[in-house]
């Protein structure tokens with residue numbers, strides 16, 4: 358799932374490629390064409406034909422203004438006081454290009470007009486929503502598993518929406534201090550650190566990959582209870598959080614899974630993993646001869662070094 362650095366990369370791309378353009382039309386293959394049988398979470402989604410109809414009416418003719426990241430969400434502000442919210446969920450990502458529809462094995466599929474570019478990457482072919490833009494290009498939402506979210510909000514009221522109102526502070530905000538960080542985490546002092554770092558209501562933007570890397574860097578076991586973590590260790594976790602997220606942003610995010618930037622290209626952070634999915638390997642920390650193990654924390658996999666990340670008690 359795209360985390361803070363990947364979503365930041367998407368926002369950079371949007372501000373570079375689509376800012377200032379007007380939405381001419383929208384296409385989707387998501388609506389089922391019937392209202393009955395919609396799951397509750399799909400009522401306010403493009404999977405609901407009624408919602409889609411209204412959505413389309415409201416976005417056509419709107420100019421794309423600035424995009425920004427909030428937690429793992431992309432907010433794209435539009436003229437007319439509207440804001441598009443994208444959440445990538447498991448496998449969603451946005452792409453900029455031009456496509457044509459072709460028949461393959463009796464199924465209509467989208468193919469990039471220009472072959473041999475990163476847009477031809479197999480992870481970029483699951484287009485389910487397309488925005489047609491005033492310069493002849495398209496902004497498309499590719500999503501293998503179709504869990505991604507695209508909704509329209511009223512500008513200025515975004516943070517009252519159920520999409521954003523629960524979100525905790527952002528670790529990459531300039532004025533976010535160590536005190537804010539510790540205060541946010543200590544709301545769950547009996548919780549396991551890895552699980553708390555990934556709880557969007559506590560702190561927003563961090564998921565499975567970066568929580569593993571942050572804890573490896575700080576020498577803290579993913580199952581360590583917050584109340585057993587010392588002041589110095591908290592400082593190390595805070596520093597590692599900012600450094601690792603910043604480094605990944607500079608590398609264009611992590612493409613170990615489906616993530617691609619809006620030009621369809623892979624990020625490079627997957628080449629720098631020191632612990633995530635390194636099970637069985639000797640720890641890369643200088644002087645440490647431990648082995649990387651895999652465990653479960655709160656239903657999610659966690660990777661850690663048995664030696665320099667041993668539990669304190």
Ligand SMILES: [Zn+2]
Nearest residue numbers: 640645662665
């Ligand atoms: Zn180690």
